[in-house]
Amino acid sequence: MIKQATAEDPFIAHRSLLFTVAYQMLGSAADAEDVLQDSWLRWAGIDRAQVSDPRAYLVRVVTRQSLNQLRTLSRRREDYVGEWLPEPLLTSPDVAEDSALAESVSIAMLTVLETLAPVERAVFVLREVFELPYGEIAAAVDKSAPTVRQIARRARERVAARRPRVRVSRSEQRAVVERFLAAVRTGQVEELIEVMAPDVVLIPDGGGLAPAARAPIHGAELVAESLARPGRTVSTVWLNGAPAGRIEIGGRVAAVSLVVEDGRVTLIHAVANPQKLTRLEKPTDLAR
Numbered sequence: 001m002i003k004q005a006t007a008e009d010p011f012i013a014h015r016s017l018l019f020t021v022a023y024q025m026l027g028s029a030a031d032a033e034d035v036l037q038d039s040w041l042r043w044a045g046i047d048r049a050q051v052s053d054p055r056a057y058l059v060r061v062v063t064r065q066s067l068n069q070l071r072t073l074s075r076r077r078e079d080y081v082g083e084w085l086p087e088p089l090l091t092s093p094d095v096a097e098d099s100a101l102a103e104s105v106s107i108a109m110l111t112v113l114e115t116l117a118p119v120e121r122a123v124f125v126l127r128e129v130f131e132l133p134y135g136e137i138a139a140a141v142d143k144s145a146p147t148v149r150q151i152a153r154r155a156r157e158r159v160a161a162r163r164p165r166v167r168v169s170r171s172e173q174r175a176v177v178e179r180f181l182a183a184v185r186t187g188q189v190e191e192l193i194e195v196m197a198p199d200v201v202l203i204p205d206g207g208g209l210a211p212a213a214r215a216p217i218h219g220a221e222l223v224a225e226s227l228a229r230p231g232r233t234v235s236t237v238w239l240n241g242a243p244a245g246r247i248e249i250g251g252r253v254a255a256v257s258l259v260v261e262d263g264r265v266t267l268i269h270a271v272a273n274p275q276k277l278t279r280l281e282k283p284t285d286l287a288r
Helices: 015-026 029-044 054-078 093-097 099-104 107-113 118-129 134-141 145-162 170-186 189-195 220-227
Strands: 196-205 233-239 242-249 252-261 264-271
Touching: 015 029, 015 054, 015 118, 029 054, 054 118, 054 134, 093 099, 093 233, 099 118, 107 118, 107 145, 107 252, 107 264, 118 134, 118 145, 134 145, 170 189, 170 233, 170 242, 170 252, 170 264, 189 196, 189 220, 196 220, 233 252
Parallel strands: 196 264
Antiparallel strands: 233 242, 242 252, 252 264
């Protein structure tokens, strides 16, 4: 018989952390929720007296379930229409207070994590974000601790080679984002071009369910032309721990996350696939 969850249950106590692990592994809130549901069923059916460290046990279960899910998702994403981007989450500004957490759940970072093999991704997330000991990670991914150390080193190198290299203060990030969104709101092409780097890249994700280019758009002029359209409602929101934009036009919504370097926007992730925009009304709790 499956036990009913209570507030004191370790699964409930660590739920935000477990969701964050699954979300960082999968880049999808919907799939992360599926993993948590499966993990709860496993947790509810065991003898709790045999578990000395519930947090470590639950992280291990969620990691294994996420790895299983990743293998299924990789096949599904091969048939995805256009560019695939992670599912954006509405978050409270408080998430940004933990800079390591905010960076780890950013759309830019989650996109980089997509380039890792499943076990590499699991090891990177558990070690670099949650700072778990190599022994615990080894148990979660069914590898030896020395092997996990090698995987962690290789994953760090791969992520470092692809992640944005310039960090900006939260105040600078917000100022540039506000300037960018104001230009989109007013349709000022020249202002848009000015706030973006000349080699800016816009990566759209419509998933075949919303109007969107099926390949990245390169260059400030082309990006500005695609964004400067009349009749848009633009607002500032916090997505994945950073200031971002919500753009509405003709009843359709897009979530726009920005990478800022040297006072200009260098990379734009625009998610318009409606199946990925279900988490924009209520902030999601994230933790590590």
